[in-house]
Every structure is written in C-alpha cells, then in structure tokens.
Amino acid sequence: MFKVGDKVVYPKHGAGTIIGVEEREVLGKKQQYYIIDLSIGGLTAMLPINKAEKLGIRKVIDEDEVKEVINVLKGDKSKMSKNWNRRYRNNLEKIKTGDIYEVTEVVRNLTLRDMEKGLSTGEKKMLNNARQILISELVLAKEMDEEQVEAMINDIFYSDDKS
Known part of the structure; x- marks a missing residue:
C-alpha cells in the first residue's frame, strides 16, 4: 500500500x-x-x-533506473513492423504495460522513425503521449522541471554527438 x-x-x-x-x-x-x-x-x-x-x-524509478532509461533512449531502434497498423498496436500494448523501459522503447523507436521517414497522425499522437508519460516520470525521478527533462531527451536525439 x-x-x-x-x-x-x-x-x-x-x-x-x-x-x-x-x-x-x-x-x-x-x-x-x-x-x-x-x-x-x-x-x-x-x-x-x-x-x-x-x-x-x-x-517512480530510482537514479540507477534513470541511467538505464537514458541508455535505452540512446540505443538502436528495435525491429518494428513495416505495417503501421500492426506497429501501432504493438506500441500501444507496450504503453499499456506501464513499464518504463517499454514506454522508453516506444519513444525511442517512434522518434527515430519520425526522423527517418515521418509518422502517421496516429503515431505522432502516440509518440507525444509516450513522451509525456516518460517525461512525467523523469521529472519526479530526477527532481527536474518538465523543460529540463524535455531538453535532456531532445539532446539525445537531436544533438550532433550521440555518444
């Protein structure tokens, strides 16, 4: 309890x-x-x-788990179905689990796909929803504000140095 x-x-x-x-x-x-x-x-x-x-x-996750989440964000995209409907359903199931690593995977995969090929309207909404869920947990876990966490995530994907 x-x-x-x-x-x-x-x-x-x-x-x-x-x-x-x-x-x-x-x-x-x-x-x-x-x-x-x-x-x-x-x-x-x-x-x-x-x-x-x-x-x-x-x-909410602890500091060690935050580091693991960052590693998942920095990781390579998982194999995803080329069929957007199947991909959408698979990602929705991951979000429903509430598992931070599953949600992080959805954020990573959809962000990378968006950068490569773009996303459908439904997948864009899903990405925004998954990002908000991830950000909300990182805000509490790292005791940072929303803008700081969002900037940290954006740096992972959009900075020139991906190391």
Missing part, C-alpha cells in the same frame, strides 16, 4: 504524487481512493486503493 507523499506511476496516464487518501461512496459502495496529483498537465486522478495493483500502479 502506498502512502501520502509517495511518487507513483499510473500506467497510460503518467507519474504523480499521492496527495491524499479519501473514502468516497460511488454507486452506493464506499471505497478508499488514492488522490494522485499527476506531475504534468495539472490533472488529479482518483484511484480505488483495492484496484491499484491490478491497474499496475508502481513507485
């Missing part, structure tokens, strides 16, 4: 901080809810405590 102040990731929505635990009655049933302030977008999410594990709520 998490507590107020814990930094957590809500798969498909991003990272945030638990700012409260409240009991609410929904459809005639009282339940305890985590109140999560999502770090990007100014949104607040209510999540039933008894469904947190099933929904894949997890703690």
Whole structure:
C-alpha cells in the first residue's frame, strides 16, 4: 500500500504524487481512493486503493533506473513492423504495460522513425503521449522541471554527438 507523499506511476496516464487518501461512496459502495496529483498537465486522478495493483500502479524509478532509461533512449531502434497498423498496436500494448523501459522503447523507436521517414497522425499522437508519460516520470525521478527533462531527451536525439 502506498502512502501520502509517495511518487507513483499510473500506467497510460503518467507519474504523480499521492496527495491524499479519501473514502468516497460511488454507486452506493464506499471505497478508499488514492488522490494522485499527476506531475504534468495539472490533472488529479482518483484511484480505488483495492484496484491499484491490478491497474499496475508502481513507485517512480530510482537514479540507477534513470541511467538505464537514458541508455535505452540512446540505443538502436528495435525491429518494428513495416505495417503501421500492426506497429501501432504493438506500441500501444507496450504503453499499456506501464513499464518504463517499454514506454522508453516506444519513444525511442517512434522518434527515430519520425526522423527517418515521418509518422502517421496516429503515431505522432502516440509518440507525444509516450513522451509525456516518460517525461512525467523523469521529472519526479530526477527532481527536474518538465523543460529540463524535455531538453535532456531532445539532446539525445537531436544533438550532433550521440555518444
């Protein structure tokens, strides 16, 4: 169980901080809810405590895992289907897992593909969504602001020195 102040990731929505635990009655049933302030977008999410594990709520990564995420971003593009529909579905499944390395792979692969060949409108939206999820977690893990994290990611892809 998490507590107020814990930094957590809500798969498909991003990272945030638990700012409260409240009991609410929904459809005639009282339940305890985590109140999560999502770090990007100014949104607040209510999540039933008894469904947190099933929904894949997890703690934000630590500094060692941040280094691994950076290594994944710097890595080579994974083999992807040439069929955009299949590629889209595969990437969507990766994002749904809530696994930071899977999301990072989607960001890396779609960014590199966009630089090489461009992306469809759907894949551009997916890339933006995956980037926001990644950035939201790195903001909390590295205690940096959104612009700093975005600049760090952009430097990986768009700087002349890719080492």
